Amino acid sequence: MNLTVADVRLTPILVADPPLLNTQGVHQPYTPRLIVEVVTADGVTGVGETYGDTKYLELVRPFAERLVGRQVSDLNGLFTVADEIAVDASRVSGQVDVGGLRGVQTADKLRLSVVSGFEVACLDALGKTLGLPVHTLLGGKVRDAVEYSAYLFYKWAEHPQGVAAEKDDWGAALDPAGVVAQARIFTERYGFTSFKLKGGVFPPDQEIAAIRALAEAFPGHPLRLDPNGAWSVETSLRVAEELGDVLEYLEDPALGTPAMAEVARATHVPLATNMCVTTFAEIKEAFTRDAVQVVLSDHHYWGGLRNTQQLAALCRTFGVGVSMHSNTHLGISLAAMTHVAATVPDLHHACDSHYPWQSEDVLTERLTFEGGRVAVSDAPGLGVELDRDRLAFLHRRWLEDDGRLRDRDDEAAMRVADPEWVTPSVPRW
Structure with a gap:
């Protein structure tokens, strides 16, 4: 078997999201996600998923280029690849993350979010190659x-x-x-x-x-x-x-x-x-x-x-x-x-x-x-299969967007209904 990564495919998509409310605003009608596919030299494809906002896409593209030629089993090496990618700190917000309400965002958190999608895809490909489930x-x-x-x-x-x-x-x-x-x-x-x-x-x-x-x-x-x-x-x-x-x-x-x-x-x-x-x-x-x-x-x-x-x-x-x-x-x-x-x-x-x-x-x-x-699936890898027609449809939606929805922003979505809305400072109550 040949575990060398021969290709990496990145597909940003927009998926429908209901108008769910939180303290920062409301979910947009569509939210960005990224589908990662890692293809081995034997033609085995592993899939992963992570955030699809612009700041993530700026990192995943050079990451994908560096992954080609490495072993899909080299999971520790994914962090080395991430370290090789220079992160422009000025692009990383120091405010509460609108996309997940998960605390102050840093360059390191952004880096780990990128690694995660590739790690899952590599595990899926490795499991399919070996005939073993990810667990x-x-x-x-x-x-x-x-x-x-x-x-x-x-x-x-x-x-x-x-x-x-x-x-x-x-x-x-x-x-x-x-x-x-x-x-x-x-x-x-x-x-x-x-x-x-x-x-x-x-x-x-x-x-x-x-x-x-x-x-x-x-x-x-x-x-x-x-x-x-x-x-x-x-x-x-x-x-x-x-x-x-x-x-x-x-x-x-x-x-x-x-x-x-x-x-x-x-x-x-x-x-x-x-x-x-x-x-x-x-x-x-x-x-x-x-x-x-x-x-x-x-x-x-x-x-x-x-x-x-x-x-x-x-x-x-x-x-x-x-x-x-x-x-x-x-x-x-x-x-x-x-x-x-x-x-x-x-x-x-x-x-x-x-x-x-x-x-x-x-x-x-x-x-x-x-x-x-x-x-818990006992099928090889994650036990899931991509629907390529649906993936293409959701990717076309991303391509046709004028840029307003390619970054999740609950505050901006709320301003459509309330032009005066600004995310309240905390503590709100």
Whole structure:
């Protein structure tokens, strides 16, 4: 067998996204993703997926050029390739990342986000070549299915008038009744038994009422609330006190490790994060200050599946729980999440996933949730296949865009409906 990388194909796409609200604004009608294909000299193709914004594309193209001629099995070498690519620091924002609400963005985070897409593609190609599933390449699965949580959002019925967008059948969710109705759809369609609400949209009392309504409608089911750092320490503690009897955990109520540590000291409610711990360098302060009790990994910006395993091992060492964060993603990413999650021993919290919100995909067959779980594939590689007609269609949409949608910007999307909108400073409440 010849494991040499003979070609790398990069296909930026735009996929439909519903009008989901968060503290920074609203999702655009289409969001950019990038599909990575790594082709070996034997003609085996591995696929990966990552962010498709312009700043990522500027790095993936030179990365792809340097990958040709290397061994698809040289996963450690991917980081060497990334180091060879000079990153123009002036292109990297120091503000909160609009695309994922995941803390201050740095050149290193951008680099790891690029590596992750190629690592998954290489693992897929290697698994197909060897006839082994990705979870076997990662050391073997410890579960046959991975549990996911319903990801609830405050949502408009449709994108603003005059905006070209795909229609969806979810309807609006702007009050407790709407949130509960949305949760019922999730349970009926996918069998989810735990629920996470994206908060930071309305004043805390309204979001407290929504969680209370969920607790009444689904008694005993795990509930989570994530305001993306929109609250002060005082507000965070008040909400924790109000909802302490029903919350599984409170995710990033306040912004930054010092504020999270202050909240953690004064409440028994576990705190989770995908904002103040997003790199290995941030672990020491957060863990020594006991600022978080659950870290939500995301292989896209932690640098891939093997780095996710390393993070899980560190969390286990320090007695910190681990689960998975999600951003807008397609089936390739869900397959990758499922494979690595299947190898993590102490995964005691259902993972997040946006996948039910995405009506479009690039796979010949969508992944399915049964009882809120995704079965772990034992097929070679990731166990998924590209639908080239769909990939071409979504790429044409990207080509035909005038540039406004090629970078996700929730604030700009909100200004279509409210020209005066500016993302509120934090703490918002």
